[in-house]
Amino acid sequence: MYLAKTVAISAALVASLGLAHADETLDAVKGKGFVQCGVSQGLPGFSNPDDQGDWTGLDVEFCRAMAAAIFNDADAVKFTPLSAKVRFTALTSGEIDVLARNTTWTMSRDSDFGEFVGVNYYDGQGFMVPTSLGVASALELDGAAVCTNTGTTTELNVADFFRANSMDYTVVAFEKADEVVAAYDAGRCDVYTTDRSGLAAQRSKLAKPDDHIVLPEIISKEPLGPLVRHGDSQWGDIARWTLNCMINAEEAGITSANVAEMNTSDDPNIKRILGSDGDLGSKIGLDNTFCANVITSVGNYGESYDRNVGPDTPLKLERGVNALWSDGGLMYAAPQR
Amino acid sequence: MTTITKLPNGGKVYAGDLPDKPAPIRTDGLVAWMRDNLFNGVFNSILSLSALALVLYVLPPVLGWLIFNANWVGGADACRVNPDGACWPFVSARWEQFLYGFYEKSERWRIDILLWMLAIGIVLMVWEKTPGRHLIAMFMLFVYPVLAFFMMYGIVAVNVYWIAVPLLLLGVLFATLAGGFFRVIGFLLMLGGVAMLWQVGSGAVQAIHPLGDRALPIVDTPQWGGFTLTLVIALSGIVASLPLGVLLALGRRSKMPIISLLSTVFIEFWRGIPLVAVLFMATIMFPLFLPAGVTFDQLLRAVIGVALFASAYMAEVVRGGLQAINKGQYEGAMALGLPYSKMMRLVVLPQALKVVIPGIVNTFIGLFKDTTLVLIIALFDLLGIVQASIADPNWSIQSVPYTGYAFVGISFWICCYSMARYSRYIEGKLHTGHKR
């Protein structure tokens, strides 16, 4: 008897429990008081929990910058670690507000899963081999065993590369980056392939980093960037201009250290960036000083880069193509005016 | 001196002392014990020696790595100097993270209280002389999970929904399952729930602040982790699966063909698919099943998946118990004119559930071990958080991953082994059978 009743009533309850319906992301975010940000489960330099359990990294700091732009509080953000497989589901289902998980901007992803708001790291897929192998170029890798991550574009790129050069290979594909490194370290494969930033990060974790070299070939374009859900252009603008603000600030020479004195600058460009002139911030639903808040609490793009992946970190990544366009790199943000 | 005289018919006559017989084989002492238990026969001797060789081959290096050569003090540098032993400083540097995950540091006392309550509750339930064991069990089964949820998640403002709906559910449960006084209470609870919903509907009250200024700040589920999360998933899985499993077992044995069929299909479906697939569906498919815009917490989805999965196993365990009950019990209850619900509640289930306690504990052990799979869907249970910690470049030492895994293995082993011992103890107590 109660079987039927229980089933009926719980079904009715499930139906009536209309949980929060997110229409306007900004309003919802302001309502709950923090940004929910999807990050990687652990990729040093991009998003990784430190000894204290706090999240650090380039992607993590982008999320903090968004929190600073909205709440003037870089800590008003919560992180959801996501695997490569579930990241897009988490975004489309509304579980997270923004996905900053070293995700490659591709056309199919831009149309299927969300709206990319820019590029916070220009990457490309590369190869790492033990120096003892005596290989100088990826074109010598015929017959090698390759360790890689499953569920990413790297798996497809490596297949394309070897086929295009009519070389033979075996692929050993793991779920998590740590497992790939462990297998590579144990000699399961001759080659480890992933984004070059990832190679640098993982190389720092190997027993003897100097016994491994990254080969010169870059076999793919991997512009990594944050993305938001389709259909909320205001929220997309907030994410986009938070990123642009960090890059523009670096170009204009505004740092977290000098932002206070820059506020009194007469340079119209700096005034527009920092919001002491004009009402650019309010056009996207934020304070006019949103960018100043970002720079004060997080810093400009260059600062974030140096802190997380730059030459002074274990990753030791030079700016390279990620330098400002004025320094010969690709970082070129649309102007704030 | 003995003289032996042979008789013509072949017999013998002894005169004087008989020669001493050899001393009987010793039946006590180490040698005798070894002869009886290790070297009684050629085959057994070979077996013993090879077994001994295996022990001597495996044990010293393992113990050496784990204990004698291990690094017990110092930091990462000490481990770097001596790579031939476990690196226990890694565990002591991170053990808070292993226990609490990324839970807000200032709020960890909440977990401490809950863990102590759990430990004391378990001790009281296991110790047979505890007064009011029954009530404590009820408390741990029904009140503690709710309390634990609010303590862990936090309470600032409570949406009246969240009070009204459980009230309603509890009322329905009481009104249908209980009798007499409790049934009245059940109806009252239902009434209260409906009244509250009415209030929400008319917009009079939206939320209440039960703790006022001393509110417990919300700690969101992505911050939960470590051993706490392992416990959360396993315990909520088992607590939710128990009533569901009983219902399914009853359904499967029901005489109503459709209900029996549906229960069977449900049970066999969940038993036939791997837990990884269940967790996967919970993360990837579940959001698709819900109306657009409705979201569910990822942890909650995983717990729902785990609970459904466990309920199928639980149903089979309970069914075994139901089948073990003498048919006379059913017939006696029916002869007394008890309706089905009362027959089950008062006569059959109390006996059946008691019989299957070992089975329930075993299911729980399985579930407890299986919680490690949630790392595949990026939840940081004990194994997940240890894996994440291993990735720290500051601890990139060869022995660290093994130390981490050894720590996880030992932790799980202690929990599971003690539960298994308890289950066997209960089994032995129930089994007053005719074993020799």
Next chain:
Amino acid sequence: MANKSELTAPAPSFWRDPDKRAIVYQVVVVAVIGWLLYAIVRNTATNMESQGLASGFGFLTSSAGFGIISTPLVSYSESSSYFTVFLVGLVNTIIVAAVGCLLALILGFLIGIARLSSNWLVQKMATFYIELFRNVPLLLQILFWYSAVLKPLPGPRELHEAGDAVFFSINNRGVIFAEPVGQPGFEFVWYVFFGAIVLTWLLSKWATARQMKTGNQFPVFSAGVLLIFVAPLVAYMYLGQPMEFVPAEMSRFALRGGVTIIPEFVALLLALVIYTAAFIAEIVRAGIQAVSHGQIEAASALGVKPSHRMRLVVVPQAMRVIVPPLTSQFLNLTKNSSLATAIAYPDLFSVFAGTTLNQTGQAVEIMAMTLAVYLTLSLLTSGFMNWYNSRIALVER
């Protein structure tokens, strides 16, 4: 004398009639479940449309584009279709599950018997084995065995020079041996082999019949082994060894060609077998202990040898207790093989529900196919075990 109508009770009211009430309940349950299913299907369809997710099984024919490490029995390349990926995963899952079940059964039986051994050391070691491996999560054991298999093995470059022809090698790329390629005439060896199996079957029928009639036993087992293994060997020799072993060749990095058993398979198999055997051992122990002491005593009283006593009296009776829980252990092993994801063994879950799902995003179709496979495997296993169980069940008089 009362008439008939007074003897039958008055018809109960609608709600008091259990039969009618049962119908109402069932209608309600069916309605609720039907509505739930409908809601799920409708929501899924709406969500997929609004998220722009593709649907249908058309993706199965498009080219996969990624490599798979081990593809036994199925020819696969990067340009093969996703359906081929499905087949590869299926074959890999079935192989590891089948081999795993067999080995776990053997090891479990041995340890279960060792657990009851009169040898103190052996008994304690069996107990230790069971308690150790039962109580540690399988995922952890898989990770452990993977590194335990990989770490001590040398790399292929430490063993072989480039250009070497290698007939057999164990290194951290797996167990590699020369590939046997049958030459013309080899099919006769197969014929002899199958003929020997049929002959053994006939022989055992005849031996049983004869034993029933005369009581004389015939060594069917040794004769069968002789027939099945020696006869094909003789045929092979007689035909002039029509088989060529093509060695693997050492390239600059690794061995090319030959047959490879990858370390992922070995590690997964080890973990599954060792873990499941601990459970099977306990089942076997319980089964043997469930056989009444009187049976053993009666056998001893009749003068049956200890080895025969075990084989002819104890085990057949114990099997009745053992088989049902054994079935669920086999099912568990099959399902647990999905943990292969953690160590890159390309089973169904890893390559199809993992990689393919990720590349195509068609969660609904892929999960449906994957679940269907696991459910079918479960049904087949329990079907087989039920058949076996009914064969050995006690024939009650």
